Amino acid sequence: MWFKNAQIFQLKDIESLDTNELINKIPEFPLKECGSQEEFSFGWLPLIRNSEQWSLASDHCLLFRAGKEEKVLPSSVIREELENKVAEIELIEGRKVGRKEKSDIKDELVFTLRPKAFSKRSDIWAYLDLKANILVLNSTNASMTELLFKQLQVTLGSFAMAPLQAQVSPSSLMTQWLTKNEVPASLETGAECEIQDASEDKATIRFKSLEPLSEDVTRHLEEGMAVKNLALRWTDKLSFVLHDDLTLRKIKVDDALKEAAFNDSQGGGLSDMDANFSLMSLTLREFYASYCLWFEIQ
Numbered sequence: 048m049w050f051k052n053a054q055i056f057q058l059k060d061i062e063s064l065d066t067n068e069l070i071n072k073i074p075e076f077p078l079k080e081c082g083s084q085e086e087f088s089f090g091w092l093p094l095i096r097n098s099e100q101w102s103l104a105s106d107h108c109l110l111f112r113a114g115k116e117e118k119v120l121p122s123s124v125i126r127e128e129l130e131n132k133v134a135e136i137e138l139i140e141g142r143k144v145g146r147k148e149k150s151d152i153k154d155e156l157v158f159t160l161r162p163k164a165f166s167k168r169s170d171i172w173a174y175l176d177l178k179a180n181i182l183v184l185n186s187t188n189a190s191m192t193e194l195l196f197k198q199l200q201v202t203l204g205s206f207a208m209a210p211l212q213a214q215v216s217p218s219s220l221m222t223q224w225l226t227k228n229e230v231p232a233s234l235e236t237g238a239e240c241e242i243q244d245a246s247e248d249k250a251t252i253r254f255k256s257l258e259p260l261s262e263d264v265t266r267h268l269e270e271g272m273a274v275k276n277l278a279l280r281w282t283d284k285l286s287f288v289l290h291d292d293l294t295l296r297k298i299k300v301d302d303a304l305k306e307a308a309f310n311d312s313q314g315g316g317l318s319d320m321d322a323n324f325s326l327m328s329l330t331l332r333e334f335y336a337s338y339c340l341w342f343e344i345q
């Protein structure tokens with residue numbers, strides 16, 4: 048498996064982080080079925096369904112997976128039930144239902160309907176790299192990110208991390224790359240770019256299938272707009288869209304890397320995952336070193 052997105056956090060107090068403890072404790076905090084009145088549940092999942100493999104280690108890196116089960120209660124269903132109940136009260140009692148009463152009725156309906164709701168599962172993959180001192184998440188979803196951090200804290204008792212702190216504004220640097228045609232030697236611009244102005248309205252222009260170094264893009268940048276995200280290719284290994292919050296999205300791995308992972312695999316689910324994870328984590332570790340130089344991440 049290869050990450051399609053990457054959100055990177057720096058590990059703090061690395062000396063006290065015991066990966067063996069994490070390996071042993073993950074199975075003790077599994078994802079449980081969502082209770083009848085629970086909005087959601089969150090916990091660890093095996094790497095492969097119905098397996099006993101909860102984590103995977105490779106060259107000071109540890110891969111794991113968590114999941115969320117939530118009750119799916121469509122707003123349209125609640126709205127229809129609420130309208131029917133309000134209409135019934137107004138017809139029988141001959142009075143108008145106020146806002147506060149309507150809110151209370153809605154809460155009662157949610158309580159009644161939730162046990163009958165379908166459950167939906169989603170997951171989030173992550174790994175620790177104790178050589179680069181980072182945590183990498185295959186997600187840019189803020190809610191899932193927060194739940195994963197809480198799960199790590201519950202599992203280990205504490206878990207110290209921090210968002211990346213760039214000394215150079217990512218948006219300003221990407222804008223400079225394009226306006227001055229000074230993209231780092233290891234990078235090539237791709238065919239996707241989004242720029243935004245500094246006004247209160249935050250007017251945005253998206254370019255697709257267009258060379259970002261073209262006059263159509265640079266002209267707007269010279270007039271004061273700034274790059275919000277930019278498609279890039281790094282050393283013939285990865286292509287991705289870099290966002291101004293330092294996240295990587297739409298990651299695509301070069302076919303040569305995928306072929307190398309295939310050749311390293313012994314065949315089968317866990318063997319394939321091991322080979323892919325080994326190459327992916329080494330590649331992203333190498334990429335992260337360049338990434339820190341560009342944005343002066345300390």
